[in-house]
Amino acid sequence: xxxxxxxxxxxxxxxxxxxxxxPLIAIFVYLIYMGASSLNLDFFTQIPKPxxxxxxxxxxxxxxxxxxxxxxxxxxxxxxxxAGIFLAEFGRGSKLANGIRFTADVLNGVxxxxxxxxxxxxxxxxxxxxxxxxxxxxxxxxxxxTVCRTSEEMLLMVPNVIREAALGLGVPNWRSVxxxxxKTASPGIITGCMLAFARVAGETAPLIxxxxxxxxWSTSLNEPIAALPLQIYVYALSPYDDWHRLAWAGSLVLxxxxxxxxxxxxxxxxxxxxxxxS
Amino acid sequence: xxxxxxxxxxNAWYGTNHTLQDINLNMPANHATALIGPSGxxxxxxxxxxxxxxxxxxxGRVTGTVRIGDLDVYKDTKAVEIRRRVGMVFQRPNPFPTMxxxxxxxxxxxxxxxxxxxxxxxxxxxxxxNSALWDEVKDDLKKKSGASLSGGQQQRLCIARALAVDPxxxxxxxxxxxxxxxxxxxxxxLIFQLKSQYxxxxxxxxxxxxxxxAEKTGFFLNGRMVxxxxxxxxxxxxxxxRTEDYITGRFG
Numbered sequence: 089x090x091x092x093x094x095x096x097x098x099x100x101x102x103x104x105x106x107x108x109x110x111p112l113i114a115i116f117v118y119l120i121y122m123g124a125s126s127l128n129l130d131f132f133t134q135i136p137k138p139x140x141x142x143x144x145x146x147x148x149x150x151x152x153x154x155x156x157x158x159x160x161x162x163x164x165x166x167x168x169x170x171a172g173i174f175l176a177e178f179g180r181g182s183k184l185a186n187g188i189r190f191t192a193d194v195l196n197g198v199x200x201x202x203x204x205x206x207x208x209x210x211x212x213x214x215x216x217x218x219x220x221x222x223x224x225x226x227x228x229x230x231x232x233x234t235v236c237r238t239s240e241e242m243l244l245m246v247p248n249v250i251r252e253a254a255l256g257l258g259v260p261n262w263r264s265v266x267x268x269x270x271k272t273a274s275p276g277i278i279t280g281c282m283l284a285f286a287r288v289a290g291e292t293a294p295l296i297x298x299x300x301x302x303x304x305w306s307t308s309l310n311e312p313i314a315a316l317p318l319q320i321y322v323y324a325l326s327p328y329d330d331w332h333r334l335a336w337a338g339s340l341v342l343x344x345x346x347x348x349x350x351x352x353x354x355x356x357x358x359x360x361x362x363x364x365x366s
Numbered sequence: 367x368x369x370x371x372x373x374x375x376x377n378a379w380y381g382t383n384h385t386l387q388d389i390n391l392n393m394p395a396n397h398a399t400a401l402i403g404p405s406g407x408x409x410x411x412x413x414x415x416x417x418x419x420x421x422x423x424x425x426g427r428v429t430g431t432v433r434i435g436d437l438d439v440y441k442d443t444k445a446v447e448i449r450r451r452v453g454m455v456f457q458r459p460n461p462f463p464t465m466x467x468x469x470x471x472x473x474x475x476x477x478x479x480x481x482x483x484x485x486x487x488x489x490x491x492x493x494x495x496n497s498a499l500w501d502e503v504k505d506d507l508k509k510k511s512g513a514s515l516s517g518g519q520q521q522r523l524c525i526a527r528a529l530a531v532d533p534x535x536x537x538x539x540x541x542x543x544x545x546x547x548x549x550x551x552x553x554x555x556l557i558f559q560l561k562s563q564y565x566x567x568x569x570x571x572x573x574x575x576x577x578x579x580a581e582k583t584g585f586f587l588n589g590r591m592v593x594x595x596x597x598x599x600x601x602x603x604x605x606x607x608r609t610e611d612y613i614t615g616r617f618g
Contacts, residue, residue: 181424249460253524255422257474257531258450267477271464 159224168235223299238280368565369435453528459520461512518549
């Protein structure tokens with residue numbers, strides 16, 4: 089009887105795992121099937137051709153996405169981690185901290201298109217033109233709540249005895265927080281940043297009214313800029329078969345790039361970790 | 367060198383809970399003083415008042431006077447200053463998990479801005495020798511994490527970490543309660559050796575341990591210090607009935 093229960097539970101757990109993994113594999117296989125044939129050197133080096141001409145690539149969108157995401161991370165990661173540190177280490181239990189936590193949770197639930205609209209109203213309509221800058225800010229503010237809350241959770245998981253060890257050595261509290269607590273929690277904090285990064289990397293809605301998209305080369309923060317999700321969106325809705333194929337290829341590239349970026353950060357972060365450290 | 371500790375009318379609270387009441391005692395320099403008593407009697411709170419760790423708890427509060435050598439702990443002194451002169455070893459070994467063995471020992475100095483590498487090497491070696499861990503770890507000082515050591519080794523690493531900042535007093539809050547008998551006896555041997563250089567205050571549940579390592583013993587009960595005397599007297603001829611009941615195992 090006990091063996092039967094054990095077998096059932098194990099079986100169900102394996103089944104659940106398969107159900108989790110299956111869609112990811114299915115999406116990946118389908119993307120490769122639909123998109124791989126359109127991937128060639130041109131895709132990574134050429135900008136889109138005008139309607140009617142065949143060929144062309146998404147080089148400008150790949151670079152544009154990289155710029156937007158770099159700008160977003162520059163905003164979202166430090167502010168998010170800083171707020172997480174405040175919530176977990178300095179403001180624990182205070183009214184201000186509870187208010188910030190609540191606000192972060194609400195911000196996390198704001199639909200991405202609303203974030204885009206807000207950036208449009210506050211930046212684009214003020215400056216009277218679309219820009220990479222506005223897009224990066226919209227994405228950056230979408231990253232903040234995820235980074236903030238996961239950082240807080242990860243810091244709270246650091247056992248109190250570790251903080252006491254540092255304080256007991258006569259280390260000032262701020263130094264203990266930065267050099268001991270944050271460092272101990274850093275693998276989890278990095279994971280939180282990666283989650284936030286991966287989430288905004290595929291966002292289209294907040295870019296529609298901000299970065300707008302661009303058929304030409306542009307790396308200026310002050311001008312509309314192309315982005316992979318935007319390009320996929322436009323191409324997928326177009327009536328042309330070769331644009332559809334490019335949209336599939338773009339989706340494949342987007343997912344591969346996200347996986348690469350996440351793996352790279354993990355790899356870099358895991359170097360220097362010592363034997364036996366958890 | 368160690369310095370004496372003088373405690374006058376010490377009271378401590380957790381919120382509204384009055385956990386220490388009117389404690390008065392003198393602990394001599396370069397001796398080990400053991401604090402015994404049943405769980406929750408206030409002995410841990412007491413040692414945490416000596417280096418102002420009690421106030422790191424948001425609801426912790428202290429009144430009274432503590433003098434450590436020439437330092438008035440609760441007057442005109444910064445908590446970080448006190449803690450550099452009063453080392454602490456905790457109940458559960460708590461090495462910094464992300465740091466190597468070397469960095470764990472050097473942490474107190476490095477985090478306070480000390481960066482002379484050659485001097486650090488010497489201090490780390492001396493501290494690990496003083497905590498009887500050097501021979502076991504000298505080959506993987508910078509390769510292995512402090513968390514990869516066994517529990518007993520971790521506790522000796524924590525002692526080395528406390529010694530590296532060159533304190534005058536070493537507070538030990540049940541340092542061996544999470545360790546096996548072999549590791550426990552190593553820690554006790556260590557306390558015996560360290561007495562020549564530091565004043566040691568050790569909280570323990572284990573009365574044999576108190577008898578083995580300490581010259582003086584204080585018995586705590588319900589937030590008060592019932593009796594404080596030479597260890598020999600406490601264990602052979604206590605003056606208070608409650609002390610006798612406790613050490614003969616009638617309660618606690």
